[in-house]
Amino acid sequence: xxxxxxxxxxxxxxxxxxxxxxxxxxxxxxxxxxxxxxxxxxxxxxxxxxxxxxxxxxxxxxxxxxxxxxxxxxxxxxxxxxxxxxxxx
Numbered sequence: 322x323x324x325x326x327x328x329x330x331x332x333x334x335x336x337x338x339x340x341x342x343x344x345x346x347x348x349x350x351x352x353x354x355x356x357x358x359x360x361x362x363x364x365x366x367x368x369x370x371x372x373x374x375x376x377x378x379x380x381x382x383x384x385x386x387x388x389x390x391x392x393x394x395x396x397x398x399x400x401x402x403x404x405x406x407x408x409x410x
């Protein structure tokens with residue numbers, strides 16, 4: 322099993338440069354562990370499996386809702402998965 326994380330970052334890829342990367346840098350400065358797709362998902366991994374694993378091992382989910390987030394299906398699926406986990410535990 323992977324190491325437990327404090328937060329899972331749910332976001333649209335378009336938000337990485339301006340929002341997510343500074344957020345990740347802040348987490349690192351403060352010693353907050355995080356699950357972030359660019360760090361955790363490697364070539365050849367199953368993306369849905371890795372995301373579900375990340376949600377399972379994270380204490381909290383931070384959702385960055387933006388126009389990009391709302392216009393894409395994948396981030397909304399991540400959010401729905403997180404809500405389903407919350408509802409069932």
